Amino acid sequence: MADWEVIIGLEIHAELLTESKVFCGCNTEFGGEPNSQVCPVCMGLPGALPVLNRQAVELAIKAGLALNCTINGTSQFDRKHYFYPDLPKAYQISQNDRPLCSHGMVELSVGDRKRQIGIQRVHLEEEAGKSVHVGDSIISSEYSLLDYNRSGIALVEIVTEPDIRSAEEARLFLEKLKTLLEYTEVSDCKMEEGSLRCDANISLRPKGSSAYGVKTEIKNLNSFRAVQRALEFEADRQRRLLQAKEVVLPETRHWDEAKGMTFSMRSKAKAADYRYMPDPNLYPLQVDEAWIESIRQNLPELPDAKRDRFINDYDLPPYDADVLTTSRHLADYFEACVQEVDEPKLVSNWVMGEVLRWLKAHELEIESSPVAPKELGGLLKLIQEDVVSTIVAKDVLSEMFATGKSAVEIVDEKGWRQISDADSLEAIIDGVIAENPGPVADFQKGKTKAIGFLVGQVMKASKGQANPQKANEMLRQKLQK
Amino acid sequence: MFSSMTISQLRTLLRAREVSAEEVVISVFDQIDKVEGDIEAYVTLCRSEALVQAKRADALLKEGNAPDLCGIPIAIKDNISTAGLKTTCASRILDDYVPPFDATVVTKLKEAGVVIVGKTNLDEFALGSSTENSQFHVTRNPWDRSRVPGGSSGGSAAAVAAGEAIAALGSDTGGSIRQPAAFCGIVGLKPTYGLVSRYGLIPAAPSLDHVGPLTRDVRDAALVLQAIAGWDGKDPTSVQKELPNYEAVLSEDITGLVVGLPKELLDNELDPEAKEAIFGVANVLESLGARVEAISLPHAEYAMASFYLIASAEISSSLACFDGVRLGKRYGEAKDTTSMFMKTRGQLGIEAKRRILVGTAILQEDNYTTYFVKAQKVRTKIREDFQQAFGRCDVILSPTTPTPAFTLGHKLDRPVIMYKSDVYTSLANLAGIPALSVPCGYTEGGLPLGMQIMGKPFDEATVLKVGHLYEQQTASERRLPQKEVKANG
Incomplete structure (x- = not known):
């Protein structure tokens, strides 16, 4: 029986953290009253014209640089035509054959191995609006409501080469990508708010073969876990078909999270023709080398570099450095705390242990921790000075989370000062x-x-x-x- | 009668308080009452609002700090967005569309103090050369009611020619200002691409669309251009440029100026009377000190094909938004979105459908390189032709149209013949250069003929100057179109 190799490529859409939309001045904040953040441009009223947001270009370039892409001096905005109620102009302004960034690469650690995943392209485009189907589902609903607040929000589409070889690698890639986009403040990557979305293409081929097999595209992947599960399911489904000498159909499949299965949505045998054409309203985008260079200079320290620095400068074990650099906010929190207490391993233990545990239990992110790094530092100093024991310190931290008071205040109030005299x-x-x-x-x-x-x-x-x-x-x- | 005067004449009278803006507006509406039943230049008239605007203009005139076009009644083509005022594109699909915003040109005209008379008829979505593609009604040529006024700005041209407005705004994608101006015996200017904002112009083909004035004489065209030109941050193709005083330039002479006469535009398709008229113009210009030289635009013969491919591709895209979701009136009961799209879009007229089909076909992956890309290459060649020509001459002279106004219904079923009436004008749209149509005589049957003066990019000043001097020189031969208009009944 043949041994199969799994071939995966991902297409990721990430909303950019611009203050206004990509072609108009509308606010981009999430969660506003429906249709309260719209104007003639993002509503696609006839005669309104798109004016490119410079910040969107800058963030897309940042994304490209973080993904080791070539930034193309000239790129082109194209119209991608299709009819859908949430697409007000009946075309999306996107980039087709001349993207802003191309030929990138992301390095992953998969177990002990290093893997390089190619980035085919990163291009800039606009979001569509959002359809809200009234009723249980898109099929049973009698009518739909449309919210155009999202219409025109700046997006990057990131397309990988078909370099990913397992469902686990796909998840690891997404985690790395999220870290990179968060570090560079390109996107907040909130899958639950839809600011990061992923479609996956997967095919199988006999090991040793260089030709690609028939691929399917999986949609409705709402978490990194879903991506991994769906790809595991789909790899297995395709493997069973191929081993039974049956064919894999080229189709788009829908991931059903509850059932843990993919279902056929539509055939891809006849590729959609979007009738791309250069947008006549938008001249080719020229990006000069000086601008790219200044963006490059201002890039923050990226996770791999930060991890290495944590190991070298703070003498942290690689595991600690890995965990602490998964998010820029977490790393910042750690470093701010080390400023207070010059004992990195002590800080690392407390941040990775008590702090993250409490935040996880309360579904909070590190940046919204009620205990600021300086406050945590205050507590750790009390440990260093033998004012409290490690055991009491844990209780003090719980109180700090609950009341917002400082460690010293709590210790004094509760009379928890350690008796050492x-x-x-x-x-x-x-x-x-x-x-x-x-x-x-x-x-x-x-x-x-x-x-x-x-x-x-x-x-x-x-x-x-x-x-x-x-x-x-x-x-x-x-x-x- | 005030309704037959030019902007510059009225400006003098208004400033001297010899006439009020209100009297001017009333005079225009009197004329509308007399002839509109016959001409049908308008889709919407704004009588009461116009009177309110006129009173406001009078207040400003009284204070003595009135802006340039204060109190001048102007008509706006009905594909230019006007806030709170229906903008239909002469299409059933938009017959109740009220834009929430003004086009930049409308904002600028309001700032200049104009009085908006109404919105003028056009070929549906500006697709056509006779205004017969209006889904509401045809407009008749004031010189001969059995003839078309031209198009697509036929309503604007007829209104100005018939005294139903002092001036008008039109749009020009392949000749839609200049051709009706020529057919109706008035002046029409298509400015350089990027000089006048397109924000709020409902697009046909955005890379070819322009907004410009239709006026009684060249001076008026300069005055309206001055009011509407200039950089606009809302239009990404708008160009930042220092603007000359277009009216002041008109008094300069043209000694030593080189006028190019392209042999390709004086071909066999050209009506002999029109050809004769152009040679007449050349003589007049030479007598004014200009030098006339034969030039060549070698790729001009491919312009029509290139133009219709590019225009159709862009039109198919521009009109895609009329799907019945928010834009485009929903007709009938639809059972799902696809049938809603189809029923709504089924309301479009035959010419719109024709262009959508052609445009959709050539944008398909299999055809894109063969047609669309090739058409763009031709466009580049045409631009280069003009660059070369303008190395030798300052302006290029040609007829505006191969024939005078044709009869209603004559070409409606023969689209390719209809398209050919844009053969000389569409060149300037492909190249983005300024082009002015000025009346240059009459046929034996008394129909007006027009000449086209094309210039270097952003050199409207020279184009207007040449047009103005010719107009001055031949003033005695000029006939007033309104004289030909017989009052109804």
């Missing part, structure tokens, strides 16, 4: 020795384990505030006398 400890220890003659005798007979019990009693008597290390030392001194 000898006089206070001595009184407690003497009490514990007096009340526990048995374990004391055990210890003095050489059963060193008994010390643990006694320290526990000191902690209990001090309501957890005694410095356990100090208590241990003092107990030993007293009992060895």
Whole structure:
């Protein structure tokens, strides 16, 4: 039986973080009242004309640079024609044969291996509006409502080469892409708000073959997990067909998340003809080398470079550096905290542990953490200075998340300051020795384990505030006398 | 009678307070009442609004700080958007469309103080050369009611010629200002591409579309151009340029100016009377100190094919938005979106459908290179022809049209013959250069003939100057079109 190689290519649409739309001045904020962010241009009223937003071009160039693309000095806006209610001009302004960016590459770590995924192109285009089907589904609804707030928002379409070889690689690629686009502040990549969308093309071929097999395109992929699951399903479906000597049909398939299956939507045997033509209203886009260079100079540090720096400068283990650099905000949070407490590994442990756990439980992103890096630093300093124990510090952090107060305030308010001074400890220890003659005798007979019990009693008597290390030392001194 | 005067004449009278803007507007509407039943130049008339605007103009004139065109009654072609005022493109599909915004040219005219008389008839979506493709009614030529006024700005040309407006705005994709101006014995100017904003002009073919004036004389064309020209941030093809004072330039002489006479535009298709008229013009210009030289535009013979391919491709795209979702009146009950699209678009007229079919066909992947790309290459060649020619001459002279106005219905079923009436004019649209049509005589039957003066990009000043001097020189031969218009009944 033949061994099959999976061939995957992705097409990603990412909304750009421009303040206004790509060809008009309308606001791009998400979630406004339907049709409140529109004008004659993005409503496609006849006679309105598109005027290109410079910021959109700049962000698309940034995306191209982050993906190691060539930025083309001359590119062309084309009209892509099709009839659909949410497309007000009945054509989308896009870029066809002369995209703004091309020939890029993204490097992935898949297990121990490095994989290079080619980027065929990154081009600039406009969003369509949004159809809201009244009723249960597009089929049963009697009418549809249209919201054009989204119409005309700037998008980049990113097309990979068919270089991806597994569903897992596809997910890893998307995670890397999201990191890159977030780092460069090109897009906020929120799949749930539709600001990042992905369609996947997949085909199989016998291992060793260089010709491509028949591919299917999968749509309705609403999360990275969905991309991986759908591709796993589809690879399996195609494999079974091919092994049974049946044919894979060229078609567009719909991923059903609940059923965990793909379903045929429409045949692709006859390719759609969009009747592309250069948009006569928009002259070819000229981008000069100086502009590209200034954008390149102003690119932020990209995740791979940051990861390496974290390992070298902060002496972090590669795992920590990987996790902390998955998002620019997380990395920034970490570094801001290290400014406060010069003990990177301590900071890393707390950020990756307690902080992320709490945020995840409360479905918050690091940038909206109620505890700012400076505040976390304040807490970690108390640990460094033995003011609180690690155990108490966890409770302090919970309080900080809940109340927004500083670590010092909470420790003082709750009386959680660790008891480290000898006089206070001595009184407690003497009490514990007096009340526990048995374990004391055990210890003095050489059963060193008994010390643990006694320290526990000191902690209990001090309501957890005694410095356990100090208590241990003092107990030993007293009992060895 | 004020309705038959020029802008410059009225401007003097209005400023001297010898006549009020209100009286001028009333005079224009009196004339409309007399002749409109016969001419049918308008789709919409704005009588009461015009009177309000006239009173406002009078207030400004009284204060003594009136803008240039203050109180001048002007008609607007009904494919130029007017906020709050129906803009139909003479199409059933837009017969209730009220734009929420003014075209930039309308904004500028309002700032210049004009009074808007109404919206004029046109071939549906400006597709045609006779105004017979209007889905509402035909417009008749004021010189001979059995003849077409030309098109597609036929309503604007007829209105100005018949005294139903002092001046008008038109649009010109392949000759739609100049050809009706020639047919109706008035002046029409297609400016350089990018000089006048297209924002708000409902597009036919955006790379060929222009907005420009139709007026009684060349001076008026200069005055209207001055008001509407200039950079507009809303039009991405608008060009930033320092504008000359177009009226001031008119008084300069043309000694030593070189006039090119392209042999390709004086061919066998040309009506002998029209040909004769052009040689007459050449003589007049020489007598004024200009030098006339034979030149060649070697690719001119391919212009028609190139023009119709490019125009049709762009038109098929421009008209795609009329799908019944928001634009395009929905007709009948549709059971799904596809049938809604089809029923709505089925309302388009025959010429629109013809261009959509041709345009759609040539944009298909299999045809794109063979037709569309080749047509663009021809367009580049034509531009180069003009660049070469303008290395030798300052302006190029030709007839505006091969024939005078033809009779109604004559060419309607013969589209290719109809298209040929744009043979001389569409060159300037392909090249984007300024072109002016000026009356240059009459046929034996008394129909007006027009000459076309083409110029270098953004050199409207020279084009207007030549037209103006010719007009001055031949003023005594000039007939007033309105005189020919017999009042109804």
